[in-house]
Amino acid sequence: MSDPNRRPAVVEVHEGGLTVRWSDKSPMHLPNYWLRDNCRCPKCRHPGNGQKLYEIVDLPADLAAIEAMVAPDASVKVLWSDGHRSEYAADWLNAHDLIPSARDARRPQVELWGKTIESALPVGEWPQMLQDPAKELAWLDRYTALGFGLLRNVPTLSGMVAEVGDHLGFVRVTNYGRLFDVISVPNPNNLANTSLGLGVHSDNPYRHPSPGVQLLHCLEAGAPGGDTLLVDGFHAAEILRKENPGAFALLSTVPMTFRFADDKAELEARQTLITADMDGVVTAVHFNNRSADWLDAPIDLAGRWYAAYRVFAQILKRPELELVFKLGPGDLVVMQNDRALHGRTAFDPNLGRRHLQGCYIDRDGIESRRRVLKRRTTNRTDAAA
Amino acid sequence: MSDPNRRPAVVEVHEGGLTVRWSDKSPMHLPNYWLRDNCRCPKCRHPGNGQKLYEIVDLPADLAAIEAMVAPDASVKVLWSDGHRSEYAADWLNAHDLIPSARDARRPQVELWGKTIESALPVGEWPQMLQDPAKELAWLDRYTALGFGLLRNVPTLSGMVAEVGDHLGFVRVTNYGRLFDVISVPNPNNLANTSLGLGVHSDNPYRHPSPGVQLLHCLEAGAPGGDTLLVDGFHAAEILRKENPGAFALLSTVPMTFRFADDKAELEARQTLITADMDGVVTAVHFNNRSADWLDAPIDLAGRWYAAYRVFAQILKRPELELVFKLGPGDLVVMQNDRALHGRTAFDPNLGRRHLQGCYIDRDGIESRRRVLKRRTTNRTDAAA
Numbered sequence: 001m002s003d004p005n006r007r008p009a010v011v012e013v014h015e016g017g018l019t020v021r022w023s024d025k026s027p028m029h030l031p032n033y034w035l036r037d038n039c040r041c042p043k044c045r046h047p048g049n050g051q052k053l054y055e056i057v058d059l060p061a062d063l064a065a066i067e068a069m070v071a072p073d074a075s076v077k078v079l080w081s082d083g084h085r086s087e088y089a090a091d092w093l094n095a096h097d098l099i100p101s102a103r104d105a106r107r108p109q110v111e112l113w114g115k116t117i118e119s120a121l122p123v124g125e126w127p128q129m130l131q132d133p134a135k136e137l138a139w140l141d142r143y144t145a146l147g148f149g150l151l152r153n154v155p156t157l158s159g160m161v162a163e164v165g166d167h168l169g170f171v172r173v174t175n176y177g178r179l180f181d182v183i184s185v186p187n188p189n190n191l192a193n194t195s196l197g198l199g200v201h202s203d204n205p206y207r208h209p210s211p212g213v214q215l216l217h218c219l220e221a222g223a224p225g226g227d228t229l230l231v232d233g234f235h236a237a238e239i240l241r242k243e244n245p246g247a248f249a250l251l252s253t254v255p256m257t258f259r260f261a262d263d264k265a266e267l268e269a270r271q272t273l274i275t276a277d278m279d280g281v282v283t284a285v286h287f288n289n290r291s292a293d294w295l296d297a298p299i300d301l302a303g304r305w306y307a308a309y310r311v312f313a314q315i316l317k318r319p320e321l322e323l324v325f326k327l328g329p330g331d332l333v334v335m336q337n338d339r340a341l342h343g344r345t346a347f348d349p350n351l352g353r354r355h356l357q358g359c360y361i362d363r364d365g366i367e368s369r370r371r372v373l374k375r376r377t378t379n380r381t382d383a384a385a
Numbered sequence: 386m387s388d389p390n391r392r393p394a395v396v397e398v399h400e401g402g403l404t405v406r407w408s409d410k411s412p413m414h415l416p417n418y419w420l421r422d423n424c425r426c427p428k429c430r431h432p433g434n435g436q437k438l439y440e441i442v443d444l445p446a447d448l449a450a451i452e453a454m455v456a457p458d459a460s461v462k463v464l465w466s467d468g469h470r471s472e473y474a475a476d477w478l479n480a481h482d483l484i485p486s487a488r489d490a491r492r493p494q495v496e497l498w499g500k501t502i503e504s505a506l507p508v509g510e511w512p513q514m515l516q517d518p519a520k521e522l523a524w525l526d527r528y529t530a531l532g533f534g535l536l537r538n539v540p541t542l543s544g545m546v547a548e549v550g551d552h553l554g555f556v557r558v559t560n561y562g563r564l565f566d567v568i569s570v571p572n573p574n575n576l577a578n579t580s581l582g583l584g585v586h587s588d589n590p591y592r593h594p595s596p597g598v599q600l601l602h603c604l605e606a607g608a609p610g611g612d613t614l615l616v617d618g619f620h621a622a623e624i625l626r627k628e629n630p631g632a633f634a635l636l637s638t639v640p641m642t643f644r645f646a647d648d649k650a651e652l653e654a655r656q657t658l659i660t661a662d663m664d665g666v667v668t669a670v671h672f673n674n675r676s677a678d679w680l681d682a683p684i685d686l687a688g689r690w691y692a693a694y695r696v697f698a699q700i701l702k703r704p705e706l707e708l709v710f711k712l713g714p715g716d717l718v719v720m721q722n723d724r725a726l727h728g729r730t731a732f733d734p735n736l737g738r739r740h741l742q743g744c745y746i747d748r749d750g751i752e753s754r755r756r757v758l759k760r761r762t763t764n765r766t767d768a769a770a
Contacts, residue, residue: 037679038679051645098687170557170558174555207747212593278639303402310442364559364592364593
């Protein structure tokens with residue numbers, strides 16, 4: 001990325017916008033409307049919360065910059081055709097460059113992982129995190145980069161998982177309630193309640209929206225087996241893109257219908273297995289063999305989609321992608337549900353009890369908590385900037 | 386759509402799948418993997434909950450149909466190359482045809498609306514709905530088609546909005562708490578708490594996920610003004626697609642960054658203003674001038690995106706699209722937040738009190754409730770079908 005300390009040297013006014021020339025001579029083009037809508041003056045944005053105080057249609061249709069200059073503090077000052085004056089700090093301009101390298105550098109720093117992460121698990125000691133926000137922030141940073149994290153020494157009390165959920169974000173209540181138990185029970189209404197092994201999957205893709213983050217807390221682990229499996233869905237998607245771009249394209253455009261029904265609920269949602277943004281960056285992976293209902297797609301795509309589906313499912317089974325570990329009592333795993341796919345090995349419920357409790361939280365709550373902790377620890381005061 | 390009573394007449398086995406020829410001679414092509422993955426036998430799907438009991442990679446790579454026949458009951462029976470036998474009922478085949486007209490007919494029946502819906506508002510009497518599931522279902526059907534509905538005679542008790550939310554679905558807790566108050570308060574941290582008018586918008590597009598459904602309950606309406614505005618975002622999007630397809634394409638592919646920050650939270654999400662599925666069907670509209678933060682897009686798209694944004698914002702202001710009504714005490718409006726955009730006219734808090742309470746619920750809960758009520762009233766027993 002470009003030098004974060006570079007400063008505007010010259011600014012030129014064109015018909016469609018401005019061109020800032022940096023001290024290193026590189027140009028930064030700024031379309032008129034884009035630039036004006038980024039004006040941060042107190043007439044344009046509420047000084048307290050940064051919300052906009054005008055509507056986009058309030059601006060004149062023929063809005064143009066009349067004059068622009070680089071001020072002694074290296075900010076860029078603009079006089080607009082409607083008489084409004086805007087000022088853009090050099091740091092702000094630097095942070096909002098639209099050239100491809102600058103846009104790439106702003107993307108979330110995602111670390112793809114596989115089996116070898118066994119030796120560097122993102123572990124946090126829950127009692128210490130509660131005492132020390134810096135420790136919690138460090139754990140949240142690892143969680144954010146990897147899409148999962150482990151907490152140790154979480155008290156083995158029923159309901160504790162929801163307390164942790166409400167600490168990190170906000171528990172999402174569903175037809176399962178505020179939390180759910182994963183134990184062996186007779187007459188299960190969901191395969192997770194049997195002792196069979198389960199291939200890796202995202203939970204509840206039949207919800208609208210599907211859960212953002214899952215927490216699973218181990219209360220008892222007396223039965224042999226029942227190890228937790230985790231696979232980085234983003235990593236698997238990147239492998240698919242590299243090895244089979246056509247399959248990646250199909251799975252990121254053609255949605256599967258997922259479905260779950262019991263006597264109390266009937267849930268249905270359509271989701272692509274892979275979600276990518278306009279720049280091709282993978283932002284979500286939903287994979288759930290059990291609740292995949294049917295594919296409502298044009299006939300010519302339906303056959304090809306299934307071939308792609310099988311290729312992706314096979315990648316997800318590669319041993320080098322699979323993290324295997326055993327949760328012990330007091331361990332709690334936090335998983336970004338649309339990235340860290342989870343499963344378990346089979347276990348024998350007759351040889352000991354196995355009891356997990358789980359809950360869901362939304363992504364925005366835990367993301368917000370990390371930003372607020374970061375702001376506090378760095379004494380940032382520009383909450384609304 | 387084709388005759389729902391038609392029956393398979395003949396079935397042919399090809400290399401890639403089957404072709405069913407209906408009694409009306411029209412063909413239905415069924416790719417091998419697609420068809421096999423739809424097998425509903427008790428070995429393939431759990432008879433209780435319909436979840437799949439095998440993984441897609443368990444099926445052989447060279448899976449093919451060996452034999453197929455139309456049985457006397459008009460079901461299609463298939464023998465597969467791995468020895469498995471499947472049976473597909475005529476009704477199931479009819480309901481899952483992949484030809485374009487059948488796929489179109491299966492889409493949710495959305496009714497676009499504008500100002501003229503004033504004379505046919507989707508109103509339900511809350512006390513009667515609580516007594517009579519058929520009345521509740523009728524209201525839910527209207528809500529689903531229109532993206533909003535009104536409830537009358539909801540007791541004007543603080544917290545009642547969340548009770549209604551938990552009846553229709555599950556309240557989503559956020560950093561605002563379980564519910565929020567919309568009243569005039571000094572030093573607001575959000576523009577909704579002032580007496581200014583507000584252009585139509587979706588709530589909280591800076592959340593991840595953004596709220597699916599908003600409930601607003603009127604407790605007091607003493608102040609003149611403060612009328613509720615509603616605009617059908619799906620209708621506006623269809624107008625945009627017709628009048629300016631290039632603008633529709635930009636707004637449905639290039640995401641805006643939305644943001645909100647105060648001392649307790651820092652929320653940020655990227656969303657396209659219009660979401661369309663692979664068939665071009667609009668599935669969501671997010672519009673919020675106030676919390677639109679900035680557009681991180683390639684330079685050549687940034688200027689064009691703003692032109693499209695202005696065109697869409699102008700469509701949303703057309704008087705013929707705008708439903709205006711005044712909520713009185715005991716009225717409660719339920720709005721699909723990614724479709725029914727809401728706003729309000731200005732009011733003078735010095736001339737009387739105005740007090741609304743609101744909460745959010747997720748879309749899956751209310752959608753599930755409607756399906757379960759429908760199942761009960763039609764005595765459907767195929768919950769997991």
